[in-house]
Amino acid sequence: MFELLSLKNGLANVDGFYCDGINCGLRPNKEQGDLAFIRSDKLCTIAALYTTNRFRAAPIKHALQYGELFEGNFILINAKNANAMTGEKGIEDIKEILSHLPKEINAINPIMSSTGVIGYRLSKEKIINGIKKLNFNAKNSNAAANAILTTDTFKKELCFEVVLDNGKSFKIAAIAKGAGMINPAMATMLCFIVTDAAVPKEEIKELLKEAVDESFNRISVDGDTSTNDSVFLMANGKSGVYKREAFLFALKELTMNLAMMILKDGEGSTKVVAFEVVGAKNDKEAEIAARNLSNSLLVKTALFGADPNWGRIASTIGASNIECDEERLEIYYDDLLIYSKDEPQLTPQKEELAFKIMQKESFKIRCNLNIGNGSFTAYGCDLSYNYVKINAEYRT
Amino acid sequence: MFELLSLKNGLANVDGFYCDGINCGLRPNKEQGDLAFIRSDKLCTIAALYTTNRFRAAPIKHALQYGELFEGNFILINAKNANAMTGEKGIEDIKEILSHLPKEINAINPIMSSTGVIGYRLSKEKIINGIKKLNFNAKNSNAAANAILTTDTFKKELCFEVVLDNGKSFKIAAIAKGAGMINPAMATMLCFIVTDAAVPKEEIKELLKEAVDESFNRISVDGDTSTNDSVFLMANGKSGVYKREAFLFALKELTMNLAMMILKDGEGSTKVVAFEVVGAKNDKEAEIAARNLSNSLLVKTALFGADPNWGRIASTIGASNIECDEERLEIYYDDLLIYSKDEPQLTPQKEELAFKIMQKESFKIRCNLNIGNGSFTAYGCDLSYNYVKINAEYRT
Numbered sequence: 084m085f086e087l088l089s090l091k092n093g094l095a096n097v098d099g100f101y102c103d104g105i106n107c108g109l110r111p112n113k114e115q116g117d118l119a120f121i122r123s124d125k126l127c128t129i130a131a132l133y134t135t136n137r138f139r140a141a142p143i144k145h146a147l148q149y150g151e152l153f154e155g156n157f158i159l160i161n162a163k164n165a166n167a168m169t170g171e172k173g174i175e176d177i178k179e180i181l182s183h184l185p186k187e188i189n190a191i192n193p194i195m196s197s198t199g200v201i202g203y204r205l206s207k208e209k210i211i212n213g214i215k216k217l218n219f220n221a222k223n224s225n226a227a228a229n230a231i232l233t234t235d236t237f238k239k240e241l242c243f244e245v246v247l248d249n250g251k252s253f254k255i256a257a258i259a260k261g262a263g264m265i266n267p268a269m270a271t272m273l274c275f276i277v278t279d280a281a282v283p284k285e286e287i288k289e290l291l292k293e294a295v296d297e298s299f300n301r302i303s304v305d306g307d308t309s310t311n312d313s314v315f316l317m318a319n320g321k322s323g324v325y326k327r328e329a330f331l332f333a334l335k336e337l338t339m340n341l342a343m344m345i346l347k348d349g350e351g352s353t354k355v356v357a358f359e360v361v362g363a364k365n366d367k368e369a370e371i372a373a374r375n376l377s378n379s380l381l382v383k384t385a386l387f388g389a390d391p392n393w394g395r396i397a398s399t400i401g402a403s404n405i406e407c408d409e410e411r412l413e414i415y416y417d418d419l420l421i422y423s424k425d426e427p428q429l430t431p432q433k434e435e436l437a438f439k440i441m442q443k444e445s446f447k448i449r450c451n452l453n454i455g456n457g458s459f460t461a462y463g464c465d466l467s468y469n470y471v472k473i474n475a476e477y478r479t
Numbered sequence: 480m481f482e483l484l485s486l487k488n489g490l491a492n493v494d495g496f497y498c499d500g501i502n503c504g505l506r507p508n509k510e511q512g513d514l515a516f517i518r519s520d521k522l523c524t525i526a527a528l529y530t531t532n533r534f535r536a537a538p539i540k541h542a543l544q545y546g547e548l549f550e551g552n553f554i555l556i557n558a559k560n561a562n563a564m565t566g567e568k569g570i571e572d573i574k575e576i577l578s579h580l581p582k583e584i585n586a587i588n589p590i591m592s593s594t595g596v597i598g599y600r601l602s603k604e605k606i607i608n609g610i611k612k613l614n615f616n617a618k619n620s621n622a623a624a625n626a627i628l629t630t631d632t633f634k635k636e637l638c639f640e641v642v643l644d645n646g647k648s649f650k651i652a653a654i655a656k657g658a659g660m661i662n663p664a665m666a667t668m669l670c671f672i673v674t675d676a677a678v679p680k681e682e683i684k685e686l687l688k689e690a691v692d693e694s695f696n697r698i699s700v701d702g703d704t705s706t707n708d709s710v711f712l713m714a715n716g717k718s719g720v721y722k723r724e725a726f727l728f729a730l731k732e733l734t735m736n737l738a739m740m741i742l743k744d745g746e747g748s749t750k751v752v753a754f755e756v757v758g759a760k761n762d763k764e765a766e767i768a769a770r771n772l773s774n775s776l777l778v779k780t781a782l783f784g785a786d787p788n789w790g791r792i793a794s795t796i797g798a799s800n801i802e803c804d805e806e807r808l809e810i811y812y813d814d815l816l817i818y819s820k821d822e823p824q825l826t827p828q829k830e831e832l833a834f835k836i837m838q839k840e841s842f843k844i845r846c847n848l849n850i851g852n853g854s855f856t857a858y859g860c861d862l863s864y865n866y867v868k869i870n871a872e873y874r875t
Binding site: 135136137138139165167168169170200201202203204307308309310379380381384385387388392393394395397398399400401402403404405406407409410422424427428429466467468470471472474 | 531532533534535561563564565566596597598599600703704705706775776777780781783784788789790791793794795796797798799800801802803805806818820823824825862863864866867868870
């Protein structure tokens with residue numbers, strides 16, 4: 084039907100897209116970038132999904148003048164300052180900054196995307212001077228991927244080439260940042276996806292939503308939702324190729340892989356865990372339980388300590404206010420049955436096996452409520468000393 | 480109207496009540512108690528409030544055979560093992576243990592209350608042998624208060640004498656345990672209140688509920704709700720004295736003071752913070768915001784680091800899905816205005832003042848949404864390295 088090839092150098096592969104990243108002085112360490120752009124030489128259809136936080140940051144308010152589905156060709160991205168809770172002035176700052184883009188690139192409906200600390204105006208001068216240093220004809224995907232990071236420890240950059248059975252192909256690529264997933268003070272989840280596939284305008288939003296619902300919307304590092312979370316999908320159609328099924332598959336592969344990279348790089352995270360709840364009364368109840376498991380402090384600290392203490396799993400499910408019954412519940416770590424009513428007590432042998440599973444970099448906790456057919460999988464990470472260290476440290 | 484006197488030695492002051500605490504071998508350290516009782520020589524009206532966790536522990540299921548308002552005179556309490564997720568056998572174990580109480584004390588509707596790890600059967604033999612070591616005519620309140628602790632670092636024990644203006648008086652006293660507040664693996668919130676006031680049976684439940692709603696139900700150490708949380712109020716009426724207003728006042732003083740002691744002793748807690756939300760659309764929306772603030776990992780780590788980063792406060796409110804507006808929001812640390820639309824940026828002077836407030840053992844964060852008249856105060860503590868340490872450590 085179609086073939087998926089993984090390519091290096093992320094955005095650089097995609098026809099018609101240009102990008103770069105530099106340090107413009109927002110970060111004291113000149114080695115770290117803090118300003119990046121992504122542009123297309125052909126007008127794109129852009130679909131955007133934004134945070135549900137009621138206090139949306141200025142860049143989101145500014146971009147929303149074009150709606151969540153619009154035509155455009157340019158995004159400017161800065162790290163270190165979220166431009167959130169800055170009122171009307173925050174929006175005026177964006178307009179002024181964007182007015183300094185060079186005429187030659189013919190930016191249409193240009194927008195900004197920001198990440199960093201809340202409550203400070205942008206350093207307009209630094210960013211405007213930085214614009215002069217950006218190479219608008221470069222394809223420096225690595226530099227762009229690095230410049231959008233905050234407390235992330237590695238860059239998140241992916242590209243797939245999708246080859247259809249008629250031999251024609253299109254490409255899709257993305258860069259993302261996470262760290263505190265949704266940490267309003269030092270990090271924010273941002274993702275920029277570009278493609279040269281000829282995605283129809285009437286489908287693009289729904290495709291993005293489906294992929295994000297199954298990936299970014301199922302992960303949690305700390306359960307907080309920031310003022311700046313955004314996912315953009317820019318499609319310039321330059322390949323002239325499109326096949327819905329293949330495109331959606333590639334888009335989902337891309338977002339799911341990025342989501343797992345974000346979790347792996349969650350602040351202080353040492354392991355990634357899938358919380359699969361099955362046999363719930365319905366999907367909604369399974370979702371509530373799975374999300375509560377991924378956010379429970381007691382579960383997260385037990386994961387860090389590799390403590391096969393299934394009592395915390397059971398207690399979190401019981402506290403979720405969903406239909407459940409201790410006589411029916413079964414808890415598995417990967418394929419190891421760790422609790423059922425017939426075997427409530429952990430034997431030393433089982434405890435050792437469970438301990439080994441929990442020491443892996445990633446594993447699955449599966450809870451079968453044996454009540455109905457509802458299921459949901461959420462993804463989380465452990466809570467370590469480093470999470471506290473990263474987040475308790477003074478900003479300056 | 481009435482006078483409240485604070486007395487030492489907790490339960491020992493209250494006429495007709497006896498208590499003791501010993502080590503029966505559940506804890507390896509013989510210095511630490513693990514078995515206690517509270518009894519009255521006169522039949523009591525007992526009101527009980529239990530966890531909302533769907534997986535209620537065996538002692539709660541056993542006690543519920545008498546309902547949440549019943550007559551009785553005896554509670555046996557053990558630490559170290561929650562007797563939760565133990566099925567019918569867990570209840571049979573309790574019945575067998577209680578059948579070994581000495582005839583002389585004439586236990587009527589005796590119940591158990593347990594705390595500790597989930598998923599293990601009680602060591603019946605140790606507890607039954609322990610019963611022989613308890614002195615059922617003792618008034619060893621300190622020993623009882625110590626024997627019910629788990630990861631708590633100090634005992635929680637209080638007594639008030641309430642003197643009415645006619646010179647008559649009654650006493651009310653309590654012991655409690657907390658630590659992980661509601662930590663299903665190593666700790667659980669339990670509270671035992673006794674009084675010789677002549678509280679009418681038709682009022683006692685509602686009085687207890689009102690006091691608990693304003694105290695224990697407003698604190699959070701880690702947002703988890705255990706399988707064993709219980710609060711009991713035993714009234715034996717021996718003083719012959721009762722005045723509703725005075726009794727409710729004393730009961731609220733008692734529960735609120737114990738709630739603050741539990742927070743102060745929350746696992747790894749270094750400070751207690753009141754989150755007061757006012758000016759919300761209604762009380763329910765204020766409650767949602769206040770509780771989210773007290774549970775946010777980013778807020779809790781900022782508290783630990785004494786980082787006056789109000790952006791995390793604002794972002795948590797914005798993520799609460801309640802009506803709010805950044806143009807109207809005001810955030811105060813104690814009486815210091817730290818955010819309003821006119822002063823979004825922290826000045827270095829203000830930052831220093833805020834830093835000083837945040838270093839105190841307790842302070843208030845007040846958020847005025849300036850939308851309506853809804854208000855609610857929740858109480859929380861910070862999240863420190865020690866919380867992770869205590870909860871990540873292997874159980875054994």
